[in-house]
Amino acid sequence: MAQLTLMVDGRTRAIEVDDPDMPLLYTLRDELQLNNPRFGCGLGQCGACTVQVDGHAVRSCITPVTSVTGKRITTLAGLGTPDKPHRIQSAWIEEQVNQCGYCINGWILTAAELLDRNPHPTDAEIKEALKDLMCRCGTHGAALRAVKRAAQQA
Amino acid sequence: MPSTEVLSRRAFLTSTGALLVSLSTTPEWAAAATNGVATRPPVTGDQLDSYITIDPDGTVVAYYGKIDGGQGLGTAIAQMVAEEIDVAFERVRVVMGDSALTLDMGGASAAIGVSHGGMMLRRTAAEARRLLIEMAAPKLGLAADQLTVTEGVVHAIADAKQRVSYAELIGGRYFDSKVTWNGKTSSQLAVEVKVPLKKPDEFKIIGQSFPRRDLAGKVFGTLEMVNDVRLPGMLHARMIRPTVAGAVPVTVDEASIKDVPGAKVVWIKDLLAVVAEKEWNAVKAARNLKVTWSDSKPNFPGHDKLHEHIRKAPVIKRGIQRENGSVEEGLKQAVRVIEGEYEYPTQSHSSIGPACAVADVRGGEATIWTSTQKPYDSAACVAELLGLPREKVRAIWMFGTGSYGRNDQGDATADAAVLSKHLGRPVRVQYMRHEGIAWDPKGTAAVNTGRAGLDASGKVIAYEYISKAFSRTDTNTRESRASDVLAGHLLGFPLKPDHSFEIPVASYTFDHGRLGWDIIPPLLDRASPLRTTHLRDPFGPPILFGSESFMDEVAAATNTDPVDFRLQYLKEPRDRDAVRIAAEHYGWQKRPSPRDDQKDNDVAVGRGIAFRRHFATFIALVAEVRVHRKTGKLDLVRYVCAHDVGMIVNPETLKHVIDRQLVYGTSRAMLEEVRFDQNMVTSVDWLTYPVLHIDSIPENIEIVLIKRPEAAPSGAAEMALGLVPAAIGNAVFDATGVRLRRVPFTPERVKAALERV
Numbered sequence: 058m059a060q061l062t063l064m065v066d067g068r069t070r071a072i073e074v075d076d077p078d079m080p081l082l083y084t085l086r087d088e089l090q091l092n093n094p095r096f097g098c099g100l101g102q103c104g105a106c107t108v109q110v111d112g113h114a115v116r117s118c119i120t121p122v123t124s125v126t127g128k129r130i131t132t133l134a135g136l137g138t139p140d141k142p143h144r145i146q147s148a149w150i151e152e153q154v155n156q157c158g159y160c161i162n163g164w165i166l167t168a169a170e171l172l173d174r175n176p177h178p179t180d181a182e183i184k185e186a187l188k189d190l191m192c193r194c195g196t197h198g199a200a201l202r203a204v205k206r207a208a209q210q211a
Numbered sequence: 212m213p214s215t216e217v218l219s220r221r222a223f224l225t226s227t228g229a230l231l232v233s234l235s236t237t238p239e240w241a242a243a244a245t246n247g248v249a250t251r252p253p254v255t256g257d258q259l260d261s262y263i264t265i266d267p268d269g270t271v272v273a274y275y276g277k278i279d280g281g282q283g284l285g286t287a288i289a290q291m292v293a294e295e296i297d298v299a300f301e302r303v304r305v306v307m308g309d310s311a312l313t314l315d316m317g318g319a320s321a322a323i324g325v326s327h328g329g330m331m332l333r334r335t336a337a338e339a340r341r342l343l344i345e346m347a348a349p350k351l352g353l354a355a356d357q358l359t360v361t362e363g364v365v366h367a368i369a370d371a372k373q374r375v376s377y378a379e380l381i382g383g384r385y386f387d388s389k390v391t392w393n394g395k396t397s398s399q400l401a402v403e404v405k406v407p408l409k410k411p412d413e414f415k416i417i418g419q420s421f422p423r424r425d426l427a428g429k430v431f432g433t434l435e436m437v438n439d440v441r442l443p444g445m446l447h448a449r450m451i452r453p454t455v456a457g458a459v460p461v462t463v464d465e466a467s468i469k470d471v472p473g474a475k476v477v478w479i480k481d482l483l484a485v486v487a488e489k490e491w492n493a494v495k496a497a498r499n500l501k502v503t504w505s506d507s508k509p510n511f512p513g514h515d516k517l518h519e520h521i522r523k524a525p526v527i528k529r530g531i532q533r534e535n536g537s538v539e540e541g542l543k544q545a546v547r548v549i550e551g552e553y554e555y556p557t558q559s560h561s562s563i564g565p566a567c568a569v570a571d572v573r574g575g576e577a578t579i580w581t582s583t584q585k586p587y588d589s590a591a592c593v594a595e596l597l598g599l600p601r602e603k604v605r606a607i608w609m610f611g612t613g614s615y616g617r618n619d620q621g622d623a624t625a626d627a628a629v630l631s632k633h634l635g636r637p638v639r640v641q642y643m644r645h646e647g648i649a650w651d652p653k654g655t656a657a658v659n660t661g662r663a664g665l666d667a668s669g670k671v672i673a674y675e676y677i678s679k680a681f682s683r684t685d686t687n688t689r690e691s692r693a694s695d696v697l698a699g700h701l702l703g704f705p706l707k708p709d710h711s712f713e714i715p716v717a718s719y720t721f722d723h724g725r726l727g728w729d730i731i732p733p734l735l736d737r738a739s740p741l742r743t744t745h746l747r748d749p750f751g752p753p754i755l756f757g758s759e760s761f762m763d764e765v766a767a768a769t770n771t772d773p774v775d776f777r778l779q780y781l782k783e784p785r786d787r788d789a790v791r792i793a794a795e796h797y798g799w800q801k802r803p804s805p806r807d808d809q810k811d812n813d814v815a816v817g818r819g820i821a822f823r824r825h826f827a828t829f830i831a832l833v834a835e836v837r838v839h840r841k842t843g844k845l846d847l848v849r850y851v852c853a854h855d856v857g858m859i860v861n862p863e864t865l866k867h868v869i870d871r872q873l874v875y876g877t878s879r880a881m882l883e884e885v886r887f888d889q890n891m892v893t894s895v896d897w898l899t900y901p902v903l904h905i906d907s908i909p910e911n912i913e914i915v916l917i918k919r920p921e922a923a924p925s926g927a928a929e930m931a932l933g934l935v936p937a938a939i940g941n942a943v944f945d946a947t948g949v950r951l952r953r954v955p956f957t958p959e960r961v962k963a964a965l966e967r968v
Contacts, residue, residue: 075472076491083491092439093432097563098644099494102897105563134432142431149430153422153863156871157281157613158429159564165430188906191897193563194281194613195874197905198912199867 061126065089066135074122081117081125082106085132093133094118094162103191104163108132114167133162136169145169148207149200156194163190168204176211178204246346247384254314256392256400259342260385261314262335263292269363269378271296271303273336276316276400277328278308278584281613282928283423283864284324290860291329294416295336295409296343297360298377308586308608315587317398318608320688322926325860326826330924331402335390338404342388346380397587397689411858411920418920420863425610437582437609440569442637447490448630449497449643451483452650455890456740457507459701467501476500477630481738482701484630486638497643507890509735514886518554518953521658521679524731528682528710532726538662541673541723545664551764553661553757554953555936556884558654558746561900564612565647566623569639572597572632577604579628582611583620588691592621593628595693596702615747615875619651621690625698645895650697653885654746655681655712659757661764664723669769671780673723676714676761678754681743684709685733688745700738708733715750717758718824719780740892741885750825751933752879756954759821759937763804764950772801773820773941781822785829785855788917790822793831793853796915804941805948813840816848819941821934827925829855829917832873834909834938838946843962845943847877847909852931854914857922866914869931873912876932878903880939882955 059077063070065085072088080099085091085108094117097105101119108117109131137143142150145168155161164187171178171186178186183204192200254261254274264272273292279285289303296303306312316328340360347365348355351373359368366374376382391403411418428434453459459481468474474487474496485496512520542548569580570593577599583589590606593599614620623640631638642650657680664673685708686695693699694707712728734741766776774794781787797818809815815838822831831853837846850873859865882901886894894900940951949964 076495079491083489083494087490090441092435095436095438095564096641097565098896100644100896102644103563132432133430137431139427139431146430150422150426153283153426153867155281155426155429156868157563157610158425158434159436159562159612161429162432184906188904191563191902191904193561193615193875193878193902195871195876195878195903197874197903197908198870201905201908 061122063126063130064128065130066132077121077123079122081108081120081122084122085117091132091134095159097160097191103160104167104189105160107163107166109166109170112170112173114170133165136166143169144207144210145172145204148203148210152199152203152206154196154199154203156196160190160192164192164200168207171204172208172211177208244379244381244384246381248387249384251385252387254312256314256394256396256402257389259335259338259388259390262332263296263339264385265377265381267378267383269302269376269382271298273303273305273332274313275305275307275328275332276314276587277324278319278586278608279425280319280584282868283425283861285425286421286423286864287325287860288329288332289424290416290419290421291333292336294414295333296340298363300416300421302363310587310590310606314400315396316400318586318588319584320398322928322930323398324926324928325924326926327398329860331400333408334402334404337406337408338390339386341406342386343377343380347375350375417858417860418862420861423864434610437569437580437611438564438567438641440580440609440639442569442571445569445637445639446486446488446634447493448484448486448627448638448640449493450626450640450646451485451497451500451502452646453504453507455504455507456509456511457735457737458504460502461505462503464501468496468499471496471499477633479629479633480702482629482698484626486630486634509890511734511741511887511889513888514557514884517557517656518658521656521731526729527732528730530712530728532714532728533716534725536723538673538675538723538725542662542664544666545673546667547665549663549665549765549768551661551761552952553659553760555657555659555753555756556954557656557741558879558883559648559885559894559900560615560618560651560746561648561902562612562614562618565642565644566619567611567639567641568620568624568627569637570624570627570631571637572628573635575599575603577628578607579604579624580607580609581620581624582609582614583624583690584614584617585621585690588689589621589624591691592625592693592696596625596699597628597632616745616749617652617686617688617690619647621695622697625696629698629702648900649892649895650740652686652742652744654749655683655743655753657753659754661757661761663765665769671721671765674719674721675725676758677727677729678712678714678757679729679731680712680753681733682708682710682712682730683743683745683749684711686742686744697738706736708736713750714754715823715825718783718786720782721780741887748929748933751929752876752936752954755821755823755933756936756940759823759934760940760950763819763941763944767804767944770803772803774799775801777820777822786824789829789831789853789855790820792915792917793820793833793851796853796913797833797851799833804945806945809946814838815840815946817942817944817946819938819945821937821941823930823934825930827857827923828927828930830931830934832931832934832938834942836939836942836946838943840947840965843958843960843965845881845939845956845961847939849911849913850909851913852915853917854927854931855917855919856925856927858920858924859916859918860924862916865916865927868927869914870912872929872932873935874903874908876935877909879932880936880954880956881907882957884955
């Protein structure tokens with residue numbers, strides 16, 4: 058049993074793990090009882106489990122929990138709140154992007170990282186940044202419009 | 212979770228008096244509501260309270276016996292109820308899909324959320340308004356016809372100060388009033404009331420684009436989904452599936468998971484699972500468990516030879532959807548006969564989240580938390596599986612992954628219930644990715660055959676279209692029986708496959724016509740990864756790809772413009788308008804297909820149209836496509852969709868539903884095909900079941916909503932997507948003169964088709 062300290066959404070959390078290879082996803086959901094990220098594939102193929110680690114979007118289903126100790130972990134709920142929304146979240150609501158919303162962690166957290174490093178991306182740059190994310194409801198075009206809207210508000 | 216609904220209701224009831232006194236600003240007699248009864252009558256179809264109640268604070272509660280699969284129905288339902296009962300949109304709360312609180316209105320099915328469930332709640336809202344005015348009349352000393360309602364307050368038409376609010380009239384109590392119910396449940400449930408509905412020119416809320424209520428919870432990560440249900444003592448389970456279809460466990464080596472903390476095997480008849488306190492340990496145990504399986508030889512034909520199999524397979528049931536005149540006679544008279552064949556692949560629901568459900572079965576009662584589209588049917592299925600009376604199973608529907616028809620959610624719900632009963636503890640089942648694609652019930656593949664006979668003038672005098680496929684209810688879409696889920700198959704419940712397919716009744720009229728379907732036997736009758744059922748728009752893509760491509764083929768054979776050709780055989784004004792408006796908006800230039808000016812170009816551009824009527828929804832889709840001849844790659848340049856759904860409740864949300872489903876339909880047209888070999892489905896992840904990504908979406912989607920506020924609302928959740936493959940295929944023909952005859956349109960397949968010419 059190993060003791061670990063994680064920094065999640067601005068809070069320091071102490072946890073015990075019995076398997077150092079356990080993916081971060083299960084720590085967040087099972088140990089810390091967070092509702093996002095979500096399990097989509099466990100293979101790093103879809104993005105539903107995305108969180109940011111030190112500002113970079115990573116797939117928590119294939120990220121060992123022991124690799125992120127001492128780093129800043131941000132989940133969708135930690136990115137912004139209804140009172141203090143991140144501009145990507147505001148744009149997502151204004152464009153009414155989602156249908157089921159299960160995939161949303163990957164889209165918003167990856168788009169937020171994109172705007173951090175490239176505040177005014179072209180359509181091609183947005184598509185390149187988001188091309189490894191999945192959505193089965195067909196919200197891709199709306200997501201593209203939302204990122205452009207957020208970029209205009211920067 | 213929705214169970215808080217019950218708690219909050221009880222809490223409100225106990226505090227009713229105090230709450231009303233503090234809110235009351237009107238005369239003393241109104242200090243506490245005295246109308247109606249204190250306890251909600253049993254939830255039956257003939258009780259108004261089963262549909263509508265008023266909270267102590269005047270909030271209107273609408274009980275919607277369906278669910279919102281992610282298209283914003285909760286918002287549309289609130290609008291319809293708010294409109295008829297005359298309260299602000301914000302003052303309506305919608306309770307969905309809880310079998311203890313809502314009637315069984317059938318869950319989600321056939322895109323009738325507004326036309327069936329919504330209209331039912333609209334009628335009962337109008338009836339509630341009538342009753343509330345009737346209650347107010349003696350209190351205000353006026354006749355009912357001297358009263359009106361503004362935002363939940365009944366007042367004199369002549370003097371708004373003579374007023375009494377809904378909260379004061381009945382808040383926290385129940386109408387205890389009957390409505391006329393047809394005695395049926397599910398999608399057949401119907402209710403009539405004595406009062407007319409509002410006319411479109413009176414609408415203040417219907418027809419407005421209120422923003423969706425469910426989005427903030429999704430965007431800020433606060434919405435609790437079924438995946439997030441955590442109960443004290445809950446175990447996590449993973450199912451163990453064979454690597455050869457039809458195989459069952461023979462020996463299970465429990466020692467193989469002894470190093471995984473808390474992991475345990477559950478083996479009941481042929482159902483095999485592992486459970487653990489921690490989810491990751493359940494995942495690891497499922498990976499490590501050593502099982503020997505029985506010898507099974509399903510002898511699947513393989514996906515490459517599936518259509519050959521369908522062609523040769525015996526027909527176990529033929530259905531004629533419509534027949535007029537004599538096709539044989541018409542073909543005899545014809546001077547020319549055109550024939551076309553079109554193949555559609557097996558497709559998977561492949562939801563972004565593999566199925567997840569939680570069950571708590573103890574003391575002869577069960578509660579299931581599920582995001583299946585059919586929570587009421589799932590409860591019936593669980594009752595049969597567990598040997599419990601139906602009323603002892605409560606289904607609580609929750610938001611979850613998008614489902615697109617009868618996906619794997621009902622199977623997971625049944626698994627969770629069986630495991631919970633066996634273990635005497637709450638159990639959460641989540642499938643793994645491979646199960647979400649390889650083991651969900653599938654949308655059927657089809658071989659479609661069209662024949663058209665032309666007379667000397669080129670007029671179509673005989674038309675026959677037959678779709679040959681697996682049953683679309685080999686696994687019943689309602690999943691209400693133990694035999695409709697994998698757990699039932701594995702626990703020995705006798706199979707009851709249905710043989711149904713049906714094809715849409717096309718609107719085109721010909722002198723001699725026949726539309727029909729042939730069903731072939733399933734590839735494997737028990738616990739089959741290729742069992743077939745409803746996949747979103749079950750009457751759509753597999754059939755319309757062929758029928759609307761064939762319509763184009765006949766138009767081309769007669770050297771007629773594809774829009775003109777359709778209008779020649781469509782007689783109903785709403786059919787014709789959809790085609791005409793889509794073509795006009797696109798800027799359609801009249802000419803026969805194919806274009807003859809691009810023969811030497813590496814890149815050719817074309818446009819195609821497809822049309823359908825589904826129930827009372829009328830849709831035409833124009834697609835413009837750029838074809839790269841050397842690679843077979845298709846760029847989807849532009850879609851124009853003309854859409855007539857009748858009365859529109861929320862135009863923006865409707866546009867979003869159409870926009871998203873056209874992208875979804877594009878994924879199915881361009882990429883999706885379940886692969887399998889002789890033994891098993893080999894599509895197990897997103898590499899082996901490729902779907903659309905953002906770099907391949909249509910570049911522009913334009914939606915034209917046709918406004919018909921006087922017409923009854925129809926459905927929109929799946930009607931447009933069925934047109935996508937034919938519209939693209941017809942555009943490729945226009946560009947190149949090459950007819951695509953098999954979905955999906957992968958570059959390899961398009962290239963091969965181009966090279967065959």
